[in-house]
Amino acid sequence: MRLLCLSNGHGEDIIALRILQALQHHPDCPTIYALPIVGEGHVYQTAGVPLIGSVKAMPSGGFVYMDGRQLARDLQGGLITLTLDQIKAVRSWANEGGASLILAVGDIVPMLFAWISGVPFAFVGTAKSEYYLRDETGWLPRSSWWDDRIERSTGCIYQPWDRWLMQRPQCKAVFPRDRITSQILQRFNVPAFDLGNPMMDGLELNGLELNGSPLDRPENSSDWSASRPLTLALIPGSRPPEVFANWELILRSLDGVVEARPVNCLAAIAPKLDLDEFHQQLLTYRWQQTNENSYTIGLSNKKSTLTLIPGQFAECIQKSDVAIALAGTATEQFVGLGKPVITMPGAGPQFTPAFAEAQTRLLGASVTLVSQPNQVADALRSLLNNPDHLSAIAENGRRRMGNPGAADRIAQQLIWQMQKIS
Template sequence: MRLLCLSNGHGEDTIAIRILQALQQKSDVTIEALPIVGEGHAYQKADIPVIGTVKVMPSGGFIYMDNKQLVRDIQGGLVKLTLEQIKAIHTWAKSGGMILAVGDIVPMLFAWTSGLPFAFVATAKSEYYLRDENGFIPRKSWWDDRLERSTGCIFQPWDRWLMKRPQCKAVFPRDRLTAQVLKRFHVPAFDLGNPMMDGLEWSGVKESDCLTIALIPGSRPPECFANWELMLRALNAMMGDFQRPMRFLSAIAPGIDLDHLHHLLLSYRWTSTESNIYVNGYGEKQATLQLMPGRFAECIQRSELAIAMAGTATEQFIGLGKPAFIMPGEGPQFTPAFAEAQTRLLGASVTLVEQPSQMGNAVRSLLENPDRIQMIADNGHRRMGEPGAADRISDRLLEILKTC
């Protein structure tokens, strides 16, 4: 049995690996991968061979956010890279097997062109962008409201056309609501949960002596540095609003230059005390800030709330039943439009703060409302699901592989 995994982004790579590792534990299937976006460091770390050509594009994979990013990527060799990747997929497909596409329509389209059976893990879209359990969510733009409701589904007709091809053996949506809607369109959708919530276990002891806040600036430079500076402005503004000690934790993604973060911290009056730990005095109290490269699960498990400017990582935090505060940045990912869309996707679990100076009031307002905190916990678990999805999805993939 052979399986090729296609994914298009750092978060998608991570989700794919959880499923692939679960599959490896149950069978002797030969697994290879082709990351369509980025260089696939996560696959290499997991000892999953990467085929074809990989390259980091200027946009970091967010060409749909901004036409200028598309132009930059084309100038950076996007067309040549795409053709080389499609050729690599077709060469791999000559020996038979199955393809697992993880992400959005791009890896699914690439999988379909192979002629092989494929399954699709739909990480990028959710019906929660359009509606909740009570019905459609009103949009600010009349045009967006009418356009999105007109198709009756977050997935456009061309998405659903690919999902209903005989080659497509299974679609794994990210939540129950989305699976229910897709089934109405006769898509082979399986409600097996969201693998984003797997691999987040941590067995340590949480501190109770202070307010602990996760800082999640995103995984792609240079945007994460601009996001980091916005967060530091928010911290400076909010520390004067609290009398209790504060601890900030930030799990820095692979490939982020810690020296750059260090210099920004110094410029905002944080003092380095030891490796990756900083302090900042406010009133009679003192805040600490710790950079935690590669310790994401520990960071979010220890934290009560988050200041976040990311996609997948914010959703994972929300899935733990915890609140996140988000601020619009300059992109290419975390733009005002992206932030607004995230408030629809995650509902009550996220609070959109327009300016860093407003962060203190927003956080204090939440902490003074225990009923709202409980509602956020229930909402996060419902929208992101329980752990174990990767294992359940791998069981279904193994059944499909046996028929290929």
């Protein structure tokens, strides 16, 4: 048996690799190949998964849908030639024969590639969720009448052309990111399986259980200025140069926070980012360096700390109470632990006002969206003074993001589907 994994983005590559690694632990593991449609597939290469076809990093980094100018830059960078070469490579792989399955991870683009191949495929939908349109109580209000009318008209976050591909006999299984999306797709006769979200896999720390928010506070310590230490995760994203602009917004937001109470800040810095820029901005905002990656600010009896933690995302979010985040997948993972996030729009290309607003619909009560950095302190105070809201946030995050173990469950379903094919 052979399996080809198609994915279209760095986050999608990571999710796909979790499923592939779960497959590799199965006694009936197929021969695995991958083709990252966006980027160069470093995630696959580091893990030793062989690539087929051409790969190339485009100027947009995969965010062409957010800005027409990004699409223009990608076209100038050879997007059309790259796409045609990749489709040719997928067809060539499919024509080699034998029991074969394609795993498409992301959105309609890898699913379309899979359909063009002519071989059976499965789809992991990472980009769309019914939570963008509705929650368990009904439709969500939209600021734009046009968006509201159009998105409700088809009764599903996945448009008719998406569902048409999912309804083909060639499509053997669809794995949506949450239960509500699975239930809606099943109404359209899509072979959707509610097996959870692989985003929540791989976040465990030395047996640390993903239960209970560390924000559980004694009854006599509910005030925001209480002496209980509070740990903030700072999540600026991962894509330069946007990440550095986001970092400055986060540092500006901390001005009001540290004036009110001491906090311990853990900055989740993506691997391979230049730490010098983070250090320089910290010094600009009057943080005093104490050792290589640690800083303090404030008086001795009211001192806050900040530590840069490159490449240790799981450690950072597990040890934090609240996040100040301008990121996509990382924000969702933090929410999935049952913890609250405060966010604000950046300049893009990813974390624009439109993206931030959409994220609040996706994640619901777990995300507090403010318009300016100086509003973060008040938002944090409001959160910590409302224990009932914090309890609702803990339940909301786990419901929307699911339990760990999805990669194993999806891998098992893929094995069953491949056994049927063979």
